[in-house]
Amino acid sequence: MSSLVALPASADELRVLAAGAIAPIVRTVAADFERRSGIHVKVDNATGGVVDKRVRSGETVDVVVAPEGVLRGLGKDGYLNLTSERAIARVGIAVAVKQGAPSPAIATVAQFRKALLDAPSVAMIDPKAGGSSGIYLERLFEQLGIAAQMHAKEVLVPGGLVAEKLVDGSAVLALHQQSEILQVKGAKLVGPLPAAIQNYTVYVGAVDARSSSGAAGRAFLTLLGEEEARRAMVEHGLMPEAQ
Template identity: 30%
Template structure:
């Protein structure tokens, strides 16, 4: 079977998967808390799920610290969030007990403005030199991914040296934009976030420094739309959803 036909079949399977188990349910509006780095795949998957199920998703994308605040202070139905959210006991208590469902994972890399020379980031020493040579870098320090980037700077022994070079961003999408506009020489963050117009990936972090950030899903303990919430989480594991997750630069599960 040709690839377009496979893709179409996968999408059809995903929609059928959604529609069959919940066709008898009344349409619900689901409030979803999600990691900012899941914006690309979740926006596309949300529209597919809504068409197939009749439910409506209202998704709030944010950084890990803000997601923890929201999970502990505001009503919601589902979280598709970095696993770090569940390391906060108060936030974890707002979700249904038991294991969560891993949806996607992605590693870290470095990006440059489109057309610029790509620096060497293939070894820890090469990455260290590239970072020290850069005039400026953009990332989102106030996030789980940003915290990991900062920890890599510390492991390389350049934590203090990077502070005056840092151009902190307030949203994941702003990282690539800053590089594309020339406001920052390098973007350092999750690879899927750096896959954006106007920038090119110089390379992933070397294996010794690489780490996957995992996004996991669970229903809120007090949701009044438990069945619809379960259906959306199940949809995120279908072949159609997996295809979108991969296309957006992430790995499923």
């Protein structure tokens, strides 16, 4: 990665709050940032909805990385410094089954719909927890005319790695952001949602308007756009945004 900008000596810790799918990349960059700058980075992660609530509640953070809608809302209301905003990556929703299980056909919308109806149990993020994939899937089930059938078989997860429900036997099918699925040993990625109904979450970062470590926060966001971080994004199933 390129060298860091000069950082104030007072910045001895950087607190980063990251939403779901982007968290593994944030942690990877945090380790490199610590090594290069000598500044300890504390990374915490939650769903986008929880990130929004925590920042609005007055929690002390320096950098927020979250879905675009969440971050822009926080910026509009004065919680974030949008002049520091940086688009980082996007990720789509995918389907997974337990390793060794047959993969259902999901290439078309009709096939995907059938796979959902055929599955006795389907794990996904609880929309009420504020996870972007869960919120979208709830709307999608309505559009596909299968909301009632899906509500009867949903295994709702408040946060974390949905595909773990495949491994422990709680669900037969899992729907989650592709990068999250790839983190679960014992889960098999079937593939992304059909293009006609795919939904991408764009992750954006910005410095908290109340932070006293603005220079360090901006340097951290710069590192998230460097080539090494972008390669890590691809390896984790994310698509880097143009810088």
